[in-house]
Amino acid sequence: MVNNQSVRRHLDAFTRGRIIGKLEESRSVTSVAAEFGIAHSIVSRLWRQFQTTGTAIRGFSSGRPRGSTPADNRYIVLQARRNRPQTAGEIARHTTQATGRPISRFTVARRLHGGGLFARRPVRCVPLTPAHRRRRSLWCREHRNWRDNEWR
Numbered sequence: 410m411v412n413n414q415s416v417r418r419h420l421d422a423f424t425r426g427r428i429i430g431k432l433e434e435s436r437s438v439t440s441v442a443a444e445f446g447i448a449h450s451i452v453s454r455l456w457r458q459f460q461t462t463g464t465a466i467r468g469f470s471s472g473r474p475r476g477s478t479p480a481d482n483r484y485i486v487l488q489a490r491r492n493r494p495q496t497a498g499e500i501a502r503h504t505t506q507a508t509g510r511p512i513s514r515f516t517v518a519r520r521l522h523g524g525g526l527f528a529r530r531p532v533r534c535v536p537l538t539p540a541h542r543r544r545r546s547l548w549c550r551e552h553r554n555w556r557d558n559e560w561r
Contacts (some may be wrong), residue, residue, distance in 0.1 A: 419467060420447070420451070420455075420467070422465075422466070422467075424445070425455060425465045425466075425467070426465065427445075428441055428445060428452060428455055428456075428465075429455070429456070429459050429465050431444070432452070432456050432459075438452045438453050438456060476510070476511075476512055476513070476516050477504075477510075477512055477516055477520060481504060481508055481510075481512065481520075482520045482523070482524070484504060484507065484508075485500055485504055485512075485517055485520045485521065485524075486520065486521065486524035486526065488500050488503055488504070489521055489524070489526050490526070496514075497514040497515075497517040497518045497521065497528075498514040498517075500514075500517045500521075501513060501514045501516070501517045504517065
């Protein structure tokens, strides 16, 4: 079995019931896991849940479903790396056109942060210290009476 944690497929209720039935027939956890092609830990956790609670129903997670799939997330990061000056809004429009699902610019910004990409604003000038300000003011006072030919 390929270990891919970004794609998570849950067992449906029917398959869970079949697994519990096989385990109740005194079959080993390893043989049941091999038969269904799933990890030993999944079958073991399911069996332990059934023994403690008497049910094998999957608990539902709270919160809103994600607006983008793992493939969308990879596409978003790839778009940002290919075209660095592109804004989150532009990437959102491109992704929406490519996938057909609406994705907001805020979602894009979160996915870019997850991918290690952050927005940068250009620095307009170097911040001046009080000593810099004093020296600049002194220089200006010394040169305020210069004529055009002196400035050349």
